[in-house]
Amino acid sequence: MTGPDTPQPRPNIGAIPPYVAGKPPTVRPGMTSYKLSSNENPYPPLPGVVEAVQEAVGSMNRYPDMGSVALYEALSERLGVPVGDLSLATGSVGLIYQLVQAFCEPGDEVVFAWRSFEAYPIAVTAAAATAVKVPVLADGRHDLDAMAAAITDRTRVVLVCTPNNPTGPAVTQAELDAFLAKVPARVLVVVDEAYVEFVRMDDPVDGLATYRSHPNVVLTRTFSKAYGLAGFRVGYAVAPAPIAAALRAVSLPFGVSTVAQAAAIASLEREPELLERVEALVAERTRVVDGLRDAGWDVPEAQGNFVWFELGDRTADFAAAADEVGIVVRPFAGEGARVSIGEDEANDRLLVLAKEFQK
Incomplete structure (x- = not known):
């Protein structure tokens, strides 16, 4: 119960937008699912x-x-x-x-x-x-x-x-x-x-x-x-x-x-060993971006460990389609989706999805 006689937070607190974390992948029987929603490094610790x-x-x-x-x-x-x-x-x-x-x-x-x-x-x-x-x-x-x-x-x-x-x-x-x-x-x-x-x-x-x-x-x-x-x-x-x-x-x-x-x-x-993994991720990023552009996507230059899809009102549909093939992405409603560079198999699925979604 709240009211004028109960403790009140500062007015700005109610205006704080929530942080939306990347969703975990949906568990699908017989299929390995991948989380590409949080820009995580897919490699295990050294x-x-x-x-x-x-x-x-x-x-x-x-x-x-x-x-x-x-x-x-x-x-x-x-x-x-x-x-x-x-x-x-x-x-x-x-x-x-x-x-x-x-x-x-x-x-x-x-x-x-x-x-x-x-x-x-x-x-x-x-x-x-x-x-x-x-x-x-x-x-x-x-x-x-x-x-x-x-x-x-x-x-x-x-x-x-x-x-x-x-x-x-x-x-x-x-x-x-x-x-x-x-x-x-x-x-x-x-x-x-x-x-x-x-x-x-x-x-x-x-x-x-x-x-x-x-x-x-x-x-x-x-x-x-x-x-x-x-x-x-x-x-x-x-x-x-x-x-x-x-x-x-x-x-x-x-x-x-x-x-x-x-x-x-x-x-x-152990930085040299870690940065070898970064080089592998950068190579995968190049493969993914090249594949997306070959499929007709006009993706922005990717300098992080992720790619951006400008989707507008198709964003939710793209995220749902990704979930169906065992990859979870980070949708920004009405704007687009960010997809992390992950395991090779996950990236392969993204490229197939992207080609199909363009049709």
Whole structure:
């Protein structure tokens, strides 16, 4: 029972859009089903990572190292940045929440492309800030000129998702440099690089060089995608020391678990083996995109581990047809569907489905 005499949440809480997670595959007798709805790495963890996690499990009765000292040191060495320029969180999505919380007052504006990562409007609304959505271009790319034009005196943060989830294209370094030249120095620019390891293009963004040359730029990255640790929730930000310190100040105490820290460190130690798997996924992505275009689909450039189908009012039908052949995709009602690059058999089924759906 609620009423004026019962506790009431802030008005913005009721306006928070729900996060829609990728559905698990439907179990179909006699058929292996595949989950292509969450951009997960289809490969199992490397043996060394599993062993590190198993060892860490033995201390689950103790709190994690709140300072994450070993992981910070490993990241500092791997990236060539000071420990003071790093901040950890439960996935890069946790960092997005913290950035908006740390830099926005209620009513301040956050500019981002749309459609883009669906957690952006959730994080912005949760902080009682105002989301300013700038439509992506027809080919799924960020309209950086329009985003720059959307910046006002109330803008505090701009989010640049590259590669863009769910449409797929990434911005170039030249495009990012031209954009940053238009952004006031007081505005924080977040370069969300959750899928950076999958980028294969001319003039890719060099995030580390960009952060080093701009005091208002922060990078967010994750171990969930290329590193295959989605179930452990580890993300990190690289930012000038004052920004990184603000993120650590609002971080959840003990947020990154002991096993997550151990898995991330072990993954960094085995990075060459992990990146071999990334190369295999990129090769599969190329095969899938080429197959879709041969079948008549005009899919955007894919620089993440997923492809985007612009379907409009056919989106639900496409998702249902995919489910019938044992693959589950991520539909965005009335807009399109994002399909992860998964196991070879799953990708084969997607290509067959795509050909049939075009008829």
